[in-house]
Amino acid sequence: MTNKSVCVLGGGSFGTALANIMAHNGHQVSQWMRNEQQVEEINLTGLNSRYLPNSPLHRELLATTNLEKAIYESDTILVSIPSKSFEDVMVRICPWLTAEKTLISTTKGFNPNRFELMSEILNRNGKTKKIGVLSGPNLAKEIAAGQLTGSVVASDCIEVRSQMIKLLKSPTFRVYESTDMTGVELAGALKNIYAIVCGLAKALQVGENTMAMIMTRSLAEMSRFAVHFGANPMTFLGLAGMGDLIATCSSPLSRNYRVGFSIGSGKALDQAITEIGEVAEGVNTLKMVVEESQKHDLYMPLAQGLYQLLFSGASLESLISSLMTGDQKWDVEFITQKESFNV
Ligand SMILES: NC(=O)C1=CN([C@@H]2O[C@H](COP(=O)(O)OP(=O)(O)OC[C@H]3O[C@@H](n4cnc5c(N)ncnc54)[C@H](O)[C@@H]3O)[C@@H](O)[C@H]2O)C=CC1
Numbered sequence: 189m190t191n192k193s194v195c196v197l198g199g200g201s202f203g204t205a206l207a208n209i210m211a212h213n214g215h216q217v218s219q220w221m222r223n224e225q226q227v228e229e230i231n232l233t234g235l236n237s238r239y240l241p242n243s244p245l246h247r248e249l250l251a252t253t254n255l256e257k258a259i260y261e262s263d264t265i266l267v268s269i270p271s272k273s274f275e276d277v278m279v280r281i282c283p284w285l286t287a288e289k290t291l292i293s294t295t296k297g298f299n300p301n302r303f304e305l306m307s308e309i310l311n312r313n314g315k316t317k318k319i320g321v322l323s324g325p326n327l328a329k330e331i332a333a334g335q336l337t338g339s340v341v342a343s344d345c346i347e348v349r350s351q352m353i354k355l356l357k358s359p360t361f362r363v364y365e366s367t368d369m370t371g372v373e374l375a376g377a378l379k380n381i382y383a384i385v386c387g388l389a390k391a392l393q394v395g396e397n398t399m400a401m402i403m404t405r406s407l408a409e410m411s412r413f414a415v416h417f418g419a420n421p422m423t424f425l426g427l428a429g430m431g432d433l434i435a436t437c438s439s440p441l442s443r444n445y446r447v448g449f450s451i452g453s454g455k456a457l458d459q460a461i462t463e464i465g466e467v468a469e470g471v472n473t474l475k476m477v478v479e480e481s482q483k484h485d486l487y488m489p490l491a492q493g494l495y496q497l498l499f500s501g502a503s504l505e506s507l508i509s510s511l512m513t514g515d516q517k518w519d520v521e522f523i524t525q526k527e528s529f530n531v
C-alpha cells in the first residue's frame with residue numbers, strides 16, 4: 189500500500205479521532221485548526237485536551253494553522269467542520285484545490301443558509317469531481333478509545349471509495365462502501381433530530397417499548413424524507429441509517445442526545461446547548477427539515493412535534509398526545525406500498 193498524504197480540516201473531536209486513525213495507519217496526516225494553542229498542544233504533547241482529553245494521539249500527526257500548506261500538500265481532504273462554518277471554509281480552500289484532490293465531508297448537518305447538504309457544497313468547488321461523504325455510528329470518543337467501529341464511505345467514484353478505505357481501515361475501524369451519497373449523508377444528518385427526541389424521552393424515564401417505538405418510527409420518518417430527495421430506502425438499513433440511529437439515540441456521548449436529555453430534565457434549549465459547549469447539529473437540522481417537510485407535504489410527526497415543543501411553545505403533554513393519536517397505517521411503507529393498491 190502506498191502511503192497517502194491527507195489533511196483533516198477542523199480541530200474538534202471527530203476530526204481528531206479520524207486524523208489519529210490515519211496517522212496510526214502510517215499515512216502523512218496534517219490537521220488544520222484555527223487555535224494556535226491547540227496546535228502547539230497537539231504537536232508538543234500529543235493531546236487535544238479540550239475535545240479528546242483521554243486519548244493520546246499518534247506522534248506523527250501534525251497539527252497546523254497553515255491552511256494553504258495543508259491543502260497544497262494533501263491528496264485527500266477530510267472536512268470535519270460544523271455545518272454552520274462548512275461553506276466559509278470551503279470558499280477559503282477553493283483557490284488551492286486541483287482536479288486530482290479528493291474532498292470528503294464528515295459533517296452531519298445542513299447548510300444553515302439554504303437547504304443544502306455538505307456534499308452539494310463540496311460539489312460547487314469548481315475544481316475536483318472526486319467527492320464523497322463518511323457517515324455511520326461513529327461516536328468520536330469511542331473511536332479514539334479504540335472501540336471497534338464501522339463506518340460508510342459513499343461516493344459515485346470507486347477511486348474515492350478505495351482511497352478512503354486505504355486511509356481509514358484499521359484493526360479497530362471498518363469502512364463499508366455505498367454509492368448512495370444522498371442516502372448516507374441524509375441518514376447521518378437526520379438522525380440527530382431523533383437523538384434529541386430519544387434523549388428527551390430517556391429523561392422522562394419512558395419504558396423500552398416506548399424507546400423502541402420512537403427509534404423505529406424515527407427510521408420510518410427519516411427514510412420517507414430521504415426517499416423524497418432521491419435516496420435509496422435500503423440505505424437506511426445499513427450502518428449509516430439504523431446503525432447511527434441506534435448509537436446516537438442510545439448514548440449520552442452524543443451531544444444531540446444530551447441536548448434532548450437536558451430539555452427533558454426541564455432546561456431551556458439555549459441553556460442545554462451552552463452547557464454542551466460543542467456542536468449539536470440536530471437543532472439546525474430540525475429547523476431545515478421541518479421547513480422542507482412542510483413545503484413538500486411530508487408526514488414527519490416526530491420532527492414536527494419536536495419543532496413545536498422547542499420553537500412554538502407547545503407543551504410536552506400536547507406533543508405526546510398528538511403523537512399517540514396521529515395517523516397510523518403501514519409499518520414498513522416501502523414494502524407495503526404496492527400491496528396497498530389492493531387493500
Ligand atoms: N463528535 C462525533 O462523535 C462526531 C461528529 N460528527 C460530525 O462532525 C462534525 C464536526 O464535529 P466535531 O468534530 O464533533 O465538532 P466539535 O464541536 O468537537 O468541534 C468543531 C471544531 O470545528 C472548529 N470550527 C468551527 N468553526 C470553524 C471555522 N469557521 N473555521 C475553522 N474551524 C472551525 C472548532 O474550532 C472545533 O475545533 C459535525 O458535523 C458532527 O456532526 C460525525 C460523527 C461523529
Ligand SMILES: O=C(CO)COP(=O)(O)O
Pocket residue numbers: 296324325326327328380383432435436441442443444445467468469
Ligand atoms: O454522529 C455522531 C455519532 O455517529 C455523533 O453524534 P453527536 O453529534 O450527537 O455527538
